């Protein structure tokens with residue numbers, strides 16, 4: 001998965017062990033042709049580099065940050081405190097506590113420092129949310145998002161048709 005588009009999204013995570021989860025955000029961005037960079041940035045293990053990365057992100061041309069981390073996941077909140085960019089936090093589930101630790105570390109931000117937190121392991125939605133944020137000021141990207149939403153609707157129609165057939169009972173039936 002590579003992209004030659006202008007880099008607009010910074011996709012960072014506390015460790016390379018988060019990549020199997022975070023890759024879904026990368027895939028969603030690539031689907032929409034949104035350029036991104038991916039890297040390991042850790043608030044706990046490289047605090048000064050983390051602050052430097054966050055402080056420079058907007059000036060480097062990034063427009064949205066997606067930050068994923070597991071366990072005591074302070075990365076998204078700390079990045080949000082040093083950048084004016086929108087930050088989307090992804091709670092990464094680890095072996096213990098099922099990601100609840102990460103979710104609660106990310107979601108309960110103090111007033112004034114927002115992080116848009118997606119579900120545990122919800123990296124695909126983080127990618128899609130980043131696309132929506134960018135699409136608000138980008139008509140071409142917005143058209144792609146509308147087409148994507150239309151495909152979701154068609155998928156739901158198809159599921160309904162399959163279910164009605166399996167159940168052997170006609171329902172109301174939506175769509176074509």
Ligand SMILES: Nc1c(C(=O)O)ncn1[C@@H]1O[C@H](COP(=O)(O)O)[C@@H](O)[C@H]1O
Pocket residue numbers: 013014015016017018041042043044045068069070071072073074075076092094
């Ligand atoms: N939560 C954080 C932060 C941070 O928030 O700064 N840095 C690393 N980590 C997390 O530690 C977990 C284990 O990392 P390792 O697999 O490298 O031991 C990862 O899920 C990472 O996101």
